[in-house]
Amino acid sequence: MPTDTSAERAAVIGLLTDGELEIEGRLVEASNVVLRVWLSQGSERIPAVYKPVRGERPLWDFPEGTLACREVAAWLVAQSGGWHVVPPTVLRDGPLGSGSVQQWVGPLTGWDDSGLVRLDRPREVPDGFVEVLTAEDPQGEPLVVSHASSDQVRALALLDLVLNNADRKGSAMIVDGDRLWAIDHGLCFHVEEKLRTVLWGFAGERLAPAERDRLTKVLEALDGDLSDRLQLLLDGDEMMALRARVCDLLTAGRFPAVPVDRTPLPWPLW
Template identity: 40%
Template sequence: MTASFEGLSTNAALELLSTGELKPVGRLTEASNATLYCTVAAPGGAEAGCVYKPVAGERPLWDFPEGTLAGRELSAFAVSDALGWDVVPPTVHRDGPFGEGMVQLWIEGDTAVDLVDLARDTRHPGLRRMAVFDAVINNSDRKVGHLLPTPSGHLYGCDHGVSFAEDYKLRTVLWQWQGEPLTDEALAGLALLEERLRDPDSPVAAELRRHLTEPEAYAVLRRVELLRHHRVHPYPSPDWPAVPWPPV
């Protein structure tokens, strides 16, 4: 599928985020790490809202190496792009007013959608797609508030900084399909992703090498292999909390 954002293609959005002038507007105070809402504008051209997370503002975590969260957000976009599912909005790594960090296109969510009801839906294809994506990236923090449904009906997700751990740490509010067979769409996407991960020259393989450790990058491939082998949605780990806290 090909995404567009207020008339911008994915490539145009990436170009704007990478080269446009970044101006902070305010801080998103609910975020645990420094997260700023900004505008990004090309000279005499396109302008958009975006989220800027400087590496310098990352809070140290006991289970993730310091200063790596922005790179994990970039890796999540690379996996989403390789799958062709547009789960993650366009995301780049660049310098900004407070140093290098992650910059992601702002998605204006549909306020008419009840996110708690959405998170419980068993029929939403985008939500089920996201559950598979989270299993691939080993997302340890899929909260209700990280769902971004748009007025057009597409569903995005945000906040993937605590993903890609080597050990199984899937923690999510989307367990409604555990043990159920993967859809044909999911299996086709996973087959394509595995092919691209095995190609060292592919964009997704290069991006994972850039931002993850070698064991973490290999673990992505291994999770894809296991999903394709078992052909079912995964179960929670008995050794790790199944749902993030708070879940919303």
């Protein structure tokens, strides 16, 4: 998985945190208020996504006004385990009040399908893809939803287990060259099991040594500065649930099976 240098990351975080924020427009497809903005400081200028707390739509199963904090917490946890897949994200004030501000990744115009999640006829699923579920078209003909089984996708699937991500859609994965980015982490860190993802293709597989090392790094970070930072973003029960999830994964030593007692998939899938 590609990595960021500390200098590059620090420069981006500095712009996100202290740069002058200029709103360009609203992303109308989003269910909450999501704004494309530009951050400027001296000669440096980068695009970003600003999600103000006041624009969050209330949800029945997540505490009101907490999604921006969860976005930032997801980035911190990802960094602690060496998952350099979540764009740098900070919490700061903007024209519409406090909110999360995340580096924009991918194209500046339009949306490119990552190609990581596919819908095919059963015999047309390409090599390197694993089946997630079967469905039917309007004529009753069978279809298969599958996702790529690359190392980067598998690493993201493991991160989602740690975060308890309740909304891993195909559109929340962006491919930029040889790099995979993951976005939209507002629905993470619930104390109850909420994982809803299109990346179930690794269910039941054993964790590799490198994957166990990632999980161990998260636990070590939780014994240090990471806990202090997360306490400003999550409540105590959510912090304990995070630690428990990591410990459970290490104890089980494998990706969990697809649950049968609740909905395991996001909607829509893309």
